[in-house]
Amino acid sequence: MNQIKSLFVVFFLIISNSVVAASWYQVEVIVFDRLYPNLDGEQWQNEEFKIRDNLVELEPASAEGFVPYKVLDKSRNRLSGVYRVFKLSSEYRPLYHVSWQQEATERRKSRYVHIQKLDGDAVIPVATTTEEPEFIEQLNMPDRIIDGSIRIRSGFYLHADIDLSYFKQIPAENKVLRTSEESFTGGFDKTVVKLKETRKIKLNEIHYFDHPMYGVILQVSRLSK
16 A cells, blocks of 8 residues: 555656646856957947846756746756857857756746857856945956846747847947946946847747847747656
């Protein structure tokens, strides 16, 4: 009798985990730079940089179980081959690569995930503190490369909302400088280049968000155990 009960418990746990995993997504993102963009004399100006309120920070990979927005181990990445292609390319350079897990939520419950890459920072920014900065200089962050958010929301269709800013060095002849924005971004040699798009997507498909300066590769799939 005890053996039957044990088997039932094991079966229940297996079924429960499968149901939970089926309602969770693995989201994987690669942000890459175009090393030689075709600017063709086009003038670019600093775009206004704003960060959304109440962004969700990614949780460290050390968190156990089905923790929302937990960074997944690199061994679980599904776009490693794509990343290697960018790494070996003479035309592109990968800037950021991460995958995380999250629940499948409808639009009103979905959250924007904070995407940030700092110059020379190999560690993915994760939730650590909610303390306010002591000095206004800490808000400038002149070493920022990528900053923004990505939201995945489900309903009758699956949608991705991309809102990223790339702090990129642009040749002087292609820049339109505005003093107020230069002082805000904390550097005279970088231009804020935005990529903002909402798109209907499909599970398991690789989606490409294009921009003359850089791009984003995104894949959303069912979370595997």
